[in-house]
Amino acid sequence: MSVRRKPRFKKSSVKTFSFFLIFSAIVWVLVQFSKTYTQLIEIPVNYINTPLDKSISDERPKHVDLQLQDNGFNIYYYKIFNPQLKVDLSKAKETDKELVYTLQNHLSEIEEQLKIDFENSRIIQEEIVVPFQFKKEKMLKVIPNIEVNYAVGYSADKAVKLTPDSVKVSGPEKIIDSLVSVPTQSIRLNKVNTNLDGNIGIDTSGYGQLSFYENSVKFTQEVEKFTEGSVEIAIEVENVPNNLNLAYFPKTVIVYYQVNLKQFENVSAADFRVICNYQDIKKGDDYMIAQIVEKPGFINSIRLNERRIQFVIKR
Known part of the structure; x- marks a missing residue:
């Protein structure tokens, strides 16, 4: 008894079939894309050179409508890469509260920007009207x-x-x-x-x-050369009650400062005043805080060698 065998496809036949299938698809796509179509495409608008004394409204047009009559390749180029139209507002006409950019007056610039031919295509709008407020x-x-x-x-x-x-x-x-x-x-x-x-x-x-x-x-x-100087200043204590016998130490402090080298000789101890205010003493403290209240205006980086001044009240 004979056994029937299933027919087998040769690998070479499958490859040939696949080649012609892919080739046919490519030819079909090329033919379709080579045809002329009419398509409406939104072109984003980018506004440049806005007058400095004006602020354009957020309600300004965001795009223009381009009716493009061209082959499928060019149409899909515009859809994929989405080129922008730069509108130079310095060339717009000013009305009461609007800047009016007439597209017909700038066709050559637009053609160069968008790489189109207006013989077969056109922009639907005749002008772009941009509301503004004076700044x-x-x-x-x-x-x-x-x-x-x-x-x-x-x-x-x-x-x-x-x-x-x-x-x-x-x-x-x-x-x-x-x-x-x-x-x-x-x-x-x-x-x-x-x-x-x-x-x-x-x-x-x-x-x-x-x-x-x-x-x-x-x-x-x-910027000038500066030097550091110092002077010894006697401490003054203010607002001490008349019936209070206050003793404090030290009686003097050293004031350190920076001064322009040219004015170093103009600084003297008489230009400074250091005080302690008895009324500023907190309860339980046994010291006062020394403060510089007078100094020459042309010195800087001023500091004291000692700010805490110890005191005792004699009975």
Whole structure:
């Protein structure tokens, strides 16, 4: 008795069939994509060069509608890569409370941006109307965010100076009215032993709705050689009751200070006054706190060798 065998497909036949199937699919896709279609595509709008004295509304148009008549390849290019249209608002016409950008007046620019031919395509809108509000202008004080660490033996009599020390900004009234100052960018200068002279940017982060008429300012400072001096000053005790016999120690303290080398000879003990206030003593304490209440205005880094002044009440 003979046994019937199942027919077998040769591997070469399967490969040939698969090749022609894939080839046919590719040809079909190419044919379909080569045909001309008409498609409506939303093109996102990016607004540039907004006038500094105006703030455009959040209700501004976000896109324009492009009716594109082209082959499938180009249409899917626009859908996948989604090119943007840059609208230069400095070229728009201003009406009462709107900026009107007439698209027909800028067709060559649009063609170059979007890489299209308006012979077979068109933008549905004739113009883009952008509502705006006039910005309020204000001068804001610029605060230096500059940390200066001087080299040993150097310092400065005056703080870092900014030029200009205020800048004009414009923006929505509700934001402008809440501001009085704006900081510079943060920098740290170490081992400084020469005069400062440079430019620093204004820190505009967090102020996206404001327009700054200046983006940087100049900073300067005279840095000079300083030296340390010291004087011995007698302590004065104030507000001691008349019937109280108060004895305290020490009777004098040493005041240490830094001074410009050029003014060192101008400092004397008579320029200082150190006091203790009896009324500031807390119950149970046996000491007073010494404070410097008078000193020359041109010295800095001032300190005392002793602040706690011991006292006893004699009976």
